[in-house]
Amino acid sequence: MTVPCEILVEGPAAAGEALVLTAPISFWGGVDPKTGRIADPKHPQHGENIAGRVLFLPGTIGSSSASAVLLELVRAGLAPAAIVMHEPDAILLLGLIVAREMGWPAPAALKLDRAIHAAFSGKRLEVSPQTGIRAAA
Amino acid sequence: MTVRLTAEEQAIASGRDGSGTAIAMRIVAEAARLMGAERLIPIASAHIDGALYHGDSGTLFAERLVKGGARVAIRSTLNVGALDLTGCSQIRLADPQRSMARRMMEAYRALGCETTWTCAPYQVGHRPAFGTDVAWGESNAVVFCNSILGARTNRYGDFLDIACAITGQAPDYGLHKPENRLPSITFDVAALPRSFLATEIAWPVLGSLYGREIGNVVGLVTGIDADPGEDALKAFGAAAASSGAVGLFHIAGVTPEARLNAGEFHEAASRCRIVVTPAMVAEARARLSTVERPTAIDAVAIGSPHLSLEEFTRLERLLAGRQLAVPLYACTGRHVLSVLDRNGRRKPLENAGIVIVADTCVVVTPIMPDIKGVLMTNSGKFAHYAPANTGYSVLYGSLAECVESAVAGRPIFMEDAA
Numbered sequence: 001m002t003v004p005c006e007i008l009v010e011g012p013a014a015a016g017e018a019l020v021l022t023a024p025i026s027f028w029g030g031v032d033p034k035t036g037r038i039a040d041p042k043h044p045q046h047g048e049n050i051a052g053r054v055l056f057l058p059g060t061i062g063s064s065s066a067s068a069v070l071l072e073l074v075r076a077g078l079a080p081a082a083i084v085m086h087e088p089d090a091i092l093l094l095g096l097i098v099a100r101e102m103g104w105p106a107p108a109a110l111k112l113d114r115a116i117h118a119a120f121s122g123k124r125l126e127v128s129p130q131t132g133i134r135a136a137a
Numbered sequence: 138m139t140v141r142l143t144a145e146e147q148a149i150a151s152g153r154d155g156s157g158t159a160i161a162m163r164i165v166a167e168a169a170r171l172m173g174a175e176r177l178i179p180i181a182s183a184h185i186d187g188a189l190y191h192g193d194s195g196t197l198f199a200e201r202l203v204k205g206g207a208r209v210a211i212r213s214t215l216n217v218g219a220l221d222l223t224g225c226s227q228i229r230l231a232d233p234q235r236s237m238a239r240r241m242m243e244a245y246r247a248l249g250c251e252t253t254w255t256c257a258p259y260q261v262g263h264r265p266a267f268g269t270d271v272a273w274g275e276s277n278a279v280v281f282c283n284s285i286l287g288a289r290t291n292r293y294g295d296f297l298d299i300a301c302a303i304t305g306q307a308p309d310y311g312l313h314k315p316e317n318r319l320p321s322i323t324f325d326v327a328a329l330p331r332s333f334l335a336t337e338i339a340w341p342v343l344g345s346l347y348g349r350e351i352g353n354v355v356g357l358v359t360g361i362d363a364d365p366g367e368d369a370l371k372a373f374g375a376a377a378a379s380s381g382a383v384g385l386f387h388i389a390g391v392t393p394e395a396r397l398n399a400g401e402f403h404e405a406a407s408r409c410r411i412v413v414t415p416a417m418v419a420e421a422r423a424r425l426s427t428v429e430r431p432t433a434i435d436a437v438a439i440g441s442p443h444l445s446l447e448e449f450t451r452l453e454r455l456l457a458g459r460q461l462a463v464p465l466y467a468c469t470g471r472h473v474l475s476v477l478d479r480n481g482r483r484k485p486l487e488n489a490g491i492v493i494v495a496d497t498c499v500v501v502t503p504i505m506p507d508i509k510g511v512l513m514t515n516s517g518k519f520a521h522y523a524p525a526n527t528g529y530s531v532l533y534g535s536l537a538e539c540v541e542s543a544v545a546g547r548p549i550f551m552e553d554a555a
Binding site for chain 2: 028033061064066067068071076095101104
């Protein structure tokens, strides 16, 4: 089954294991830009690594420097394979827009209602901005 | 999501005014598309939070804009950087990060931004007129600009802030639109003792509670008899914006939009009501500390947002010529530092054991010794960020309690002294 999604930021098709966050995250202070690890000890997915994963975000909170952390992850090759968000965010996704301007390969961002996120938890996924999200066979 | 660019805007995005300005215009247009804005609007000024070093990518981006010939089109002040360029305090940042942080600060200066390096630009005379659209970053500055000055800004993040400053334009959505500035909830403090509302800590404690209770919706605070003054409002807004994503609050009878639209605001906010009790305040105050009654403290930090000159005067009065047992980090902008220097007030403060920190602050860059110590503060914002960013535990108290504790080297609370 393929779930079609609205495109927030264009990017390449990608594959990766789903990482579904069950609480909103602040990228600044919440994700280590040097490793991609979720560093906020209070976050339910603390210790997981977002690099190379299809990252499902129910929401974002906190600092206006989230975009800087995401840009740093992109440049270091530690970005998620794709980002799936409940709603667009004028702060975090700026990191992808700037990465594209800098000529650094950046993942796509797609919009999907958070009620459906859990269905993908732990699965290996193929993500294509054109067709949507599909669990690999 | 159909943002319509004018022919002029499209020409700029295609490079008519150089590659740097083109990058900025494409970023503003993309943000507008993402947020569903239909058009861009002209803005009167910007406050840029993007010059704080988080990694080399931010430095390379700023230098790309400089190389592309970009310049800010409107008045643009700078928020804190990662270094104290005045040399007042020692930053424990080693190369290559140190030189990349310096290059980043230099790039933003080269783009034409004013080197204010402060999180309180409204205290350096950057005060946009009531009702004007601006693009401000840094959560406390955003909430002050919207609430106390009545200018209109969203919470601008890194990269979009400088892109708006270069193009002189911003996406038209959110708090730029008057209909989104109406309060939809009342935060009533009338049940609190007047004696409490007259204290300095009432404001950061109430702000912290407000942010947690109300989050990113717009609220109306009622039950305040008189304007508590700018430093109190600054502390309320900073605490509210760190515990919740508050971008705008109103205080009945005090803030400008609430004064102008009293009847309409009361009605709009009356559908939902939070009545603040003394027990809620006591709980909010307790939550600002992460340790209970330690036997000693290792440092005191004040000045988030940056201290005003008036706050330094209060500090001097409380210190009364005494020597500190532990360092007190007093964070401020270079505009205040230059007055302290000129009036011969800096040396006595430093001789007493105060470490003045200018251009930056103790939670955004490594300044305090790298220990698992106890930090005392009167700032709701420092209390919120210090544990994660510095590794210190936090003990919250008033400015007077902070000064007495720094003199003694152990926590002194006023009720103990009585």
